[in-house]
Amino acid sequence: MKNEQKNNVLLSLAQLLELNREKIMKVNEADISAFPDMDDSMLDRLKVDEKKINGMIRSLEEVASQPDPEGKTLYEFVREDRLRVVNQTVPFGTILIIYESRPDVTIEAAATAFKAGNHILLKGGKEARQTNLLLTELWQQALTGQNASTDYIQYLDLSREETQRLIRENSHRVDLIIPRGGEGLIRFVQENASVPVIVSGRGNNFLYVDDNSDFAMAVRLVVNGKKRISVCNAIDKVLLHKDIDELEEKLSNLVTNLTEKGIEVWGNKEIASLCNSIKVENNAATLCEEYLAPKLYISLVDGIQDAINMINYYSGGHTAVIVTNDATKAVEFMQQVDCAAVYHNASSRFTDGGQFGVGAEIAISTQKLHFRGPLGAQELVTNKWFVYGNGHIRE
The missing domain is CATH 3.40.309.10 (Aldehyde Dehydrogenase; Chain A, domain 2)
Incomplete structure (x- = not known):
């Protein structure tokens, strides 16, 4: 997908968030009402108010304004025999993110993955289910409106057991998993995943x-x-x-x-x-x-x-x-x-992607591979070697 089309999707979604402010907050209130015994920390993460919607819109605009993470030349070498070797950035492919309580992740994490050309599977917590489903619906509208495949952003409305089976069996053929949650979730993913994992670990x-x-x-x-x-x-x-x-x-x-x-x-x-x-x-x-x-x-x-x-x-x-x-x-x-x-x-x-100038973030990595700290769109790529010849053989 060309960068212009990706940016049009992101800006279209920003407009849809603006148009649906009241609906988003009303649905979010229903989510909050379903969990009356939550502590203040979870309430702060779950609640979507005008300020959080403003933040989502701003993050979409910031990501849209960034250069395209795909196709950057990292290294180029032309041999004496004119064989040309180029190393460029490419998307990971399909990213699965598992997160708790924060509906704004549905916008910001998906935006970073999408800008980098990835498909993303979103698995939010049950406490934010209705808000997440509505935000995903707005994603789908933005994609459809710009003639982009809705496969880029999908929400997995799965139970805990179904999610664990997905991680163990990789039935959705994901290329990377990012768990954002408690130590129990992170440990399960690390012990059971068959693909690379980026840990968004604890603060302390x-x-x-x-x-x-x-x-x-x-x-x-x-x-x-x-x-x-x-x-x-x-x-x-x-x-x-x-x-x-x-x-x-x-x-x-x-x-x-x-x-x-x-x-x-x-x-x-x-x-x-x-x-x-x-x-x-x-x-x-x-x-x-x-x-x-x-x-x-x-x-x-x-x-x-x-x-x-x-x-x-x-x-x-x-x-x-x-x-x-x-x-x-x-x-x-x-x-x-x-x-x-x-x-x-x-x-x-x-310590936040927006504050560091990278726009929205998908996570703050506490690992050393492959990037550390706030992961924005520019970090959600891997690399690939492109070799151009004309019948070259190695003697």
């Missing part, structure tokens, strides 16, 4: 505050990192250098700012002894946990290397932040921390 992001830092800035970054508890780029752990000047006073200020926002602050006995508003949690297993809740854990560390070691051992490999006035320490931290995105004096909440 850490922020380290150095002894040479602007502590007021650190407070702002931590509070912003907990602004939304349901997202994978939220901050869950804060590591404070034990030699920060006026530590008790600054710690009290940080905890007060968090509790005023409804965030529970936890820590071990050592740090709780410095601030009686901190709840004691001595189980080290909490350091591995992605909370997805109004909860944050604070710990003291001996220095930057101690912080780096803790992050590399406990974090999900998603995002890590250092707050420091020392540029040399920042470089050391950012080079040694093994996460997809590392920050110096900025909020973790920027």
Whole structure:
């Protein structure tokens, strides 16, 4: 499919979202009503309001404005005998994405896959079923309106058991699977899939505050990192250098700012002894946990290397932040921390395809192959070798 036709589909879908705002939100309300006992984190992921629809429309427009990911020449070599060897980008083929709660994934993930020339099979969670079906219907209208095959975007209205069978048997002949969900889903896919898997893993992001830092800035970054508890780029752990000047006073200020926002602050006995508003949690297993809740854990560390070691051992490999006035320490931290995105004096909440300028994302990969971090349309391709000859043989 030519790039112009792909872009016309994306822009047509953006118009359909605009025209169907009220219908989308009404259907979404029905989905929400069917699960009255959901927690705040799931509600935040599931709810579609004006702001989320605006975000979907904006992402479609951004993806449409990007260059075509297909057909880029990565390498070209002409031998002495004039045999021409070209390496170019090509689509993966068919991508299966399995996700929970987030209806906007139905738009944004499909847009990135489609822009790169892939077919995509969408398997959303049961809690968003009606919203996802409506959004897929709008996809189908946009494709049909631009004389494109509706096979490019399909929704799999399957049970849990049917989905598991699909993964094991690959009955839809998919080329790549992207699981976006809990560790149980990711583990099942990794253990049972016969095709490549890109893991959009857990967050459990850490922020380290150095002894040479602007502590007021650190407070702002931590509070912003907990602004939304349901997202994978939220901050869950804060590591404070034990030699920060006026530590008790600054710690009290940080905890007060968090509790005023409804965030529970936890820590071990050592740090709780410095601030009686901190709840004691001595189980080290909490350091591995992605909370997805109004909860944050604070710990003291001996220095930057101690912080780096803790992050590399406990974090999900998603995002890590250092707050420091020392540029040399920042470089050391950012080079040694093994996460997809590392920050110096900025909020973790920027780990997002749109914020990074790649438009919509299909996932934030915490793996090292084949790309890491937010995966946009430009990353949803593989490569292929094209060799052009004129009766060439190898002697």
